[in-house]
Amino acid sequence: MNDGLPVDPVSLREEVKSKYREVASEPDGEYHFHTGRPLARRLGYDPAVVHALPDAAVESFAGVANPFSLRALEKGEKVVDAGSGAGFDCFVAAEQVGPRGRIVGVDMLEEMLEKSRRTAAAMGLENVEFREGLLEDLPIADAWADVVISNGVINLCADKARVFAEIWRVLRPGGRLQFGDIANGKPVPESAVHDIDLWTA
């Protein structure tokens, strides 16, 4: 059973993995959402920062908003990206925190982790690392992070209360949560809420 959750978390994860595995390997494919540099422009990322990134760092970007638009990161901050995908937001964060800062991206998809690690190595970023994990169980020590960022991933988790509790755990007191996500202005029918195919459609 789903323990009161709208859908089975494990089944939803498999659906999400299937969709985003494609985005990692075929970034120019046809999706229901925008990707890559056109999406970064649409979401108001700093054009100079995005322009300076290699294609591999940007092409699989599939966020839904801009975690840096309400507040930029500060030099030296320690940052966790919950659901880091191919690493685009981690690379933007690395530019903001500078070489004294640290970035840990967490993702559940092997293809995304491989791609983001390859890109970080190619960019010579020694303060950016990527770990396998779930948002519901972040592989990060208590109170390690100054900031947790995320972009378009929390909405793909069935147990959002657990995700926010986990983000709370890894943030230090006084730390910030900066994330992008979607919200609907009109009610979604109950039947659709329980239809796992629609969560990633």
Next chain:
Amino acid sequence: MMEETGFVDVEIGPAYDTFGQARGEDKARRFDVYGYSFLARKPS
């Protein structure tokens, strides 16, 4: 939900037309779906 967790000073930025001109635009319009940036703080 963020405030239920304990976060304070929650801010929400303006809407992004995340799905405009994308293949998922029709579905997004049906439920008025937009992207938003959120900022919140864990109290000291």
